[in-house]
Amino acid sequence: MxxxxxxxxxxxxxxxxxxxxxxxxxxxxxxxxxxxxxxxxxxxxxxxxxxxxxxxxxxxxxxxxxxxxxxxxxxxxxxxxxxxxxxxxxxxxxxxxxxxxxxxxxxxxxxxxRYLGIPGEQENVGRGVSTCATCDGFFFRGKKIIVVGGGDSAMEEASFLTRFASQVTLVHRRDELRASKIMQERVKGNEKIDWALNRSPLEVAVGDNGVVSGLKVRNNESGQEELLEADGVFVAIGxxxxxxxxxxxxxxxxxxxxxxxxxxxxxxxxxxxxxxxxxxxxxxxxxxxxxxxxxxxxxxxxxxxxxxxxxxxxxxxx
The missing domain is CATH 3.50.50.60 (FAD/NAD(P)-binding domain)
Structure with a gap:
């Protein structure tokens, strides 16, 4: 047939x-x-x-x-x-x-x-973990957000999320970004955006209430683990x-x-x-x-x- x-x-x-x-x-x-x-x-x-x-x-x-x-x-x-x-x-x-x-x-x-492949990520997609700022940014009005990535997409997501979030922290595993210079300058000029460069994501942290509470990372310079507190984690790696x-x-x-x-x-x-x-x-x-x-x-x-x-x-x- x-x-x-x-x-x-x-x-x-x-x-x-x-x-x-x-x-x-x-x-x-x-x-x-x-x-x-x-x-x-x-x-x-x-x-x-x-x-x-x-x-x-x-x-x-x-x-x-x-x-x-x-x-x-x-x-x-x-x-x-x-x-x-x-x-x-x-x-x-x-x-x-x-x-x-x-x-x-x-x-x-x-x-x-693309996802990071770390513990706590997949099981919390739609419950604090997202890959789409346009889709889910509204749900984080007045909250702290982490964006993981170093390319233009991550810069765009971070900039967009500042419309809703009280603070956005950009996490990237290297100390240099892959994003274009113009995108980097635009983001660096945004007072709501903080930087956590040279840090490797290890685990999406979840509080006792079952809600995403932040991102555990390794400081690649010191080797120490840190907890970056946030209400949401947006993965923007393509x-x-x-x-x-x-x-x-x-x-x-x-x-x-x-x-x-x-x-x-x-x-x-x-x-x-x-x-x-x-x-x-x-x-x-x-x-x-x-x-x-x-x-x-x-x-x-x-x-x-x-x-x-x-x-x-x-x-x-x-």
């Missing part, structure tokens, strides 16, 4: 694409990976997604999107994509040894935030796009993000589209991911109707 369209990934982008495709009577096959629902399933309160004035729990929002896609006729298949073959249509997608075929494919596998399974089948940038034609979701392979964080190095929000999912579905539908002229191409691979 050759499916008209296949969606790989079930975050806000993939599920929105599935909703639009299903409503267009294209019966999309949606491939769920090991973490159905994407990063929002690890988020507690989502207060910035339009339409929910009182907020909504991340897992509930994703469950609702999935039900909406199913209601219109989307089919779901759980499994891990091992490899793809986009050299000819129909495209081939191998899931746990089984080869599935589709005329079009939408890739919405997202990007995973993201990794989930594109390894593609094996160079489509064009990616030097960081592994899928390259799309500006203003569209078209990749360099006609019939393969990308949406959400897997191709978004800038915004990385649920609402922008959902919007790009809508775009991907509409681009896909136009191609299947024969009304799309694919006038952009590039070299395969990064």
């Amino acid at each position: 050759v499916h008209k369209t296949m969606v790989v990934g079930t975050g806000p982008a993939g599920l929105t694409a599935a909703i639009y495709l299903a409503r267009a009577n294209l019966s999309p096959l949606v491939i769920e990976g090991l973490e159905p629902g994407g990063q929002l399933t690890t988020t507690t309160d989502v207060e910035n997604f339009p339409g929910f004035p009182e907020g909504i729990m991340g897992p509930e929002l994703m469950a609702n999107m999935r039900k909406q896609a199913e209601r219109f006729g989307a089919n779901f298949r759980n499994g891990w994509v091992e490899q793809v073959d986009f050299s000819n249509r129909p495209f081939k997608v191998t899931i746990e040894g089984e080869v599935l075929e589709a005329e079009t494919v939408i890739i919405s596998t997202g990007a995973s935030a 993201h990794t796009p989930n594109t390894k399974f593609l094996g160079g089948a489509i064009q990616t940038d030097e960081h592994g993000y899928i390259v799309v034609k500006p203003g569209t979701t078209e990749t360099n392979v006609p019939g393969v589209f990308a949406c959400g964080d897997v191709q978004d190095i800038r915004y990385r929000q649920a609402i922008t991911a959902a919007g790009s999912g809508c775009m991907a579905a509409m681009d896909c539908e136009k191609l299947l109707e024969g009304s799309m002229v694919h006038d952009w191409s590039g070299p395969v691979g990064s």
Whole structure:
């Protein structure tokens, strides 16, 4: 059986694409990976997604999107994509040894935030540990926050968080930052930001009340351990796009993000589209991911109707 369209990934982008495709009577096959629902399933309160004035729990929002896609006729298949073959249509997608075929494919596998890998981190994600200042900064109004990282992203997160926090401490394991000079100067000029350089994070500390109380670090100069007190720890050491399974089948940038034609979701392979964080190095929000999912579905539908002229191409691979 050759499916008209296949969606790989079930975050806000993939599920929105599935909703639009299903409503267009294209019966999309949606491939769920090991973490159905994407990063929002690890988020507690989502207060910035339009339409929910009182907020909504991340897992509930994703469950609702999935039900909406199913209601219109989307089919779901759980499994891990091992490899793809986009050299000819129909495209081939191998899931746990089984080869599935589709005329079009939408890739919405997202990007995973990098974590420190220290004790107390994963078990407190959404409960004092975060990787998204835009998403969670509001919850720390008037509180002390630690930001871990030394690049531009960490500087941006720290600057943004000063809108809410009473104090932000930047922690970096080296005594020099990787961030651009202009970003460093901007942050150093902010009176709310303190510095804890040349310190290696060891453990996210939790108080007797079960709430994050700070970050244990090692002073790399003295070798002594210290506790930096804070109500929240924001990890800002980058993201990794989930594109390894593609094996160079489509064009990616030097960081592994899928390259799309500006203003569209078209990749360099006609019939393969990308949406959400897997191709978004800038915004990385649920609402922008959902919007790009809508775009991907509409681009896909136009191609299947024969009304799309694919006038952009590039070299395969990064």
